[in-house]
Amino acid sequence: MKTRNCGNLTVSEIGMGCMGFSHGYGQIPSEEYSIEALRKALDYGCDFLDTSEAYGPYMSETGHNEKIVGKAIKGRREDVVLATKLFIGTGEARRSAYDALRKHLEASLKRLQTDYVDLYYLHRINPDVPVERVAEGMGRLIDEGLIRGWGLSMVTVDFIDRAHKVTPVSAVQNIYSMMERDYEKKVLPYCQANNIGFVAFSPIASGFLSGKVTADTKFVGDDVRRWVPQLSQRNIAANQPFIDLVSGVAERKGCTNAQISLAWMLHKYSCVVPLPGSKNQERILENLRASEVELTDAEFRELENGLADLKVYGRRKEVNMGSEYID
Template sequence: MKNRFLGKIEVSPIGMGCMAFSHGYGKIPDEAYAVSAIRAALDFGCTFFDTAEAYGEQLYYRGHNEQILGKALENVRDKVVLATKIHFRGTAYKPGDPIYPILKEHLTQSLKNLRTDYVDLYYLHRVNLEMPVDEVAEAFGRLIEEGLIRGWGLSQVSASQLDSFHRVTPVSAVQNLYNMLERDCEKDIFPYCLEHNIGVVPFSPIASGFLSGKITADTTFEKVDDVRVFVPQLSKENIIANQPIIDILNRFAAEKQATPAQITLAWMLHKYPNVVPIPGSKRKERILENLGAWNVTLTDEEFSSLEAALNAVEVHGHRGNVENERSTMKEWKR
């Protein structure tokens, strides 16, 4: 295992997405189990843990996930990298209002939840098109200068949006949707980030579990708080249509004595030196399986063969890597 960098922030090659302990995948485990799973990931070698202030608010409350992570890692703060996110949704913002006080207020609560006095990586969870780019980036830069955060990032952005922010305050990482079924980021996000020393942190790198090979057309999802019911690739017809991709993964998994999920993660680790996926699960054994992907090494020949096989298969269902708080794009405010 060789560590990677998000800007100047050193992390394990695979991180842990913690959202599932608070919402998004049906009934959540009890807090004691969640804490033990996070600590098990740390013991396995994971040093990078991802959360957000919004994780939990659908059925519990804003900050629920941050509090679990804070409880699990408070005593080992110097050994871990913590990432959280601010979402301006619900904020009483009017065009012209100063951004920094809003940002500082949200961060102060996140620090309390996480039981720490700084956050390593603070993301803008989604771009708010009403807020001027320069002022938002400058506000994050001020938090860096004050030592409250080490770096900042953006989630679900286009390359043009990223460039607008990065020109004002250098960005450490981009957290976008990226996996074998969702490869939009290969067009411009990865090239831009490689050129500017920015890390790419794919969420849903196993396509909400589809690429594990464990989801079939007969799989049913929980009706309450399960995001998978909205994922295009997980409709019954697309599960069937995308089966050739699972067949490819099963073949490589058998050859490498690994799981399909591990092959999926090993594929992106081989492809990009600046990628740090954050698979998420509420099951401890699945979390450790995913982290074990950093021990699965593809040769250049194996990677090329896998890439060729994937490129020859049509993908059914598409989400995309750009989501804004407004459905219609408008010219950036500068």
């Protein structure tokens, strides 16, 4: 697989979000199945694996996902660019953001069975913890060799710029797809100009752009798609023009809708690394094979022109500090 840069890190141009092996998509697979899926992704050429301390069944078992990833990469650590995340609570950072970072990281390292993490994200901004203090602490962890780079998740340019001035940011992980394009206004140009990787989570719009989600699809258990407004029965029907647009190109290219969705963002921005997530081995490999799909300039323009005319029904919004977390 081709590679892209996330600051000082080089990663496969499509990464793998590992959350689904622990929660978020209903019934989780067995540990054996999950480990096999991760190793198949590595064998294909995907070296960029993304996890978090928070990923666990119903968000109650801290580190469940990290333990699975750790077992999967055992003996292959040098072949992996490993990303994980933390959230700093207000109380634990009153004395020292660095101490809080170090405590969380040490626990993650133990679960991941490694002595360093390649990319360490602040999972969400805590308004009570200045991002500059976090950036300073991350810089110390880099100097100590415990992490190689650091990043922020679901942030605007203001936060990125404040942090980047203290310790250079390697990557920003925000939601991005054909149906979530707000970050094209400011964040993506900033990342492109400052050699910061933009890691796009939910790049297939929670599976909607695959064309496999219909008004009859039932989401059960802790499946996060139960709360995604684009996937209500009414909005699935209203958003059908997105499927029609992508399907037209996919049929002519002889590939899947999901692959076109990923190829579109790879073609558009050199700093973007899509991070599709799935718990299904077949779907994981399908997504990774989007690296084999190259859009022509004419096909890309067709998609761009079509998207410009479409309205998204049920836009997803992140809320932080009482306001929409969008530029």
